Amino acid sequence: MPITPTHYMLLSAALFIIGVIGVMVRRNIIIIFMSIELILNAVNINLVAFSSQQHNVIGQVFAVFVIAVAAAEAAVGLGIILAFYRNKESVNIDEMNLMRW
């Protein structure tokens, strides 16, 4: 069976759902951030698959922007984690409830 974009979309959906499960089930905030990176990669796979099907590199340009945004988000998110860890000594997301009592 030739590899159609359907295969890539199914792969992308599966990777997306694995990322979503990671975000929902794990409590370590660094693993949650890494699952978000998995979600972004799933979207990138989808974009590049369509770009190759349509013979138009627009999908790859979009994927480059997704990577740039993911880099920015990772930097800022990890900065927040470090600042929080310095105050509370924990990376358990269930304990990150400073604004609630």
Added chain:
Amino acid sequence: MIDQFVIPLLKILIVLNATLVGVTYMVLLERKVIAWAQSRLGPMRVGPYGVLQPVADAIKLMLKEDITPTKADRWVFTVAPIISMVPALIVYAVIPFGPVVRLFGRDVSLYITDINVGLLYIVSVASVGVYGIILAGYASNSKFPLLSSLRASAQLISYEVAVTLTLVSVILMSGSLSMVSIVDSQYNARVWFAFVQPVAFVIFFIGGLAETNRAPFDLPEAEQELTGGFHTEYSGMRFALFFLAEYANMIVVSSVATTLFFGGWLRPFPNVAALHFLDVLPSWTWFLLKSFVFLYIFIWVRATLPRYRYDQLMRLGWKVLIPLAIANLVVTGIVKVMLF
């Protein structure tokens, strides 16, 4: 069939073997050159003039006991030297040693492959090599290696930015990312890029010194600092792998500098027909000769300059090299648009 599988396999075997032998003899070369710079003779006992010293070193390291610290992460401890070594070796897939020549009745290209994003491949593989250092320090489960590995990796990723910016200037000059077409564009432009982009070359060389953890930027692995750096807990063959990786990286930086800035396999003044007698030396010999000059300069710099302190090192990388590289890129862009 032969063209697709056998010839590339042969090329890979030749390049790998040459690299590993070259790396082993680099150790001897370094000891000899530093000794001569210090008015002494270096290894002289093993073999005539110490020529068999690397063989003795290799046997010693292979027979040494492989110690793994308790409570160290076993898998990561084992895999870290491998992660350090592999990027240094796979970069050779895109380095062109010569053009297409006629050998045994076939047209054989003197490079393993030529991908159209060759330079980007080299940079990305080099950035994966940082993991070996970080994981080595972490897996040793000991304070000094951890601190030293974090310092070393911070140094590596800082100088990576400056080096990548200089490579972009070269790409602007040549118009392509493929290594072979960069050499071809130096042939067409009748000038080696080192003369057109001297600032980029100097920044690339200094960045290359820092990327390979060589003096004067070898703070992370000096014996007097942090008791030996990130490979303190390693012994035997794993330690050998780290050092082989460092020397292999040195050869890679020399080869890339040769290809990008000094014409790769081109003889001096390749377009001047009067110097045709220089063609008696085959193209790959010119390449090896030029790379060797850079390797010698690496060792020469180690024997001459004192070590940078860590804050001086970071200041140099961020506050001097990166602005210079950006300025060079801007000037190159402006000149290229206005004059060509």
Added chain:
Amino acid sequence: MAEAITFYTIAACILGFAALVVTTKDTVHSVLFLVLDFLFVAALYVMLGAQFLAAIQILVYAGGIVVLYLFVVMLVNLKRAPEAHQDPHRLSKLGFGLACAVLIELGVIIVSGYMKAPPAALAAPAVLPVSGNTEQVGWLLYTSYLIPFEIASMLLLVAMIGAIVLAKREL
């Protein structure tokens, strides 16, 4: 045939390592599996003919972002396991079940949607004056999509300054 084998192998590795990322207890191992995952995704991009994007994926994602994660994991060097407290209000199993249901739904939608009508080319592929993957991406980035490119660079600058300020010891 060879393409199918390559695709299935790479896809199995991507999904396998992603599952390992999400389930491993040790954070450093999780980060290492993430690096491997990204390398396989880059291989997938090469299979799809996006060589520039594959190199960018290795350079930026595997060689930059995950190194950042590894640094933070080592700086946050915890003595007790971070997942020791189980919040009783968290319904992990329900979330897992719902996610699997969504996956099955997505699969059904995708497969049935493609079975019905093979998609026609949405827009005529734009004929760019350059050939070669990197050159085409560069052309689009610098002509049609110049403004998003500039905005992305400003975003990265702002993120850089923000990360430096957030991670300082005293503001």
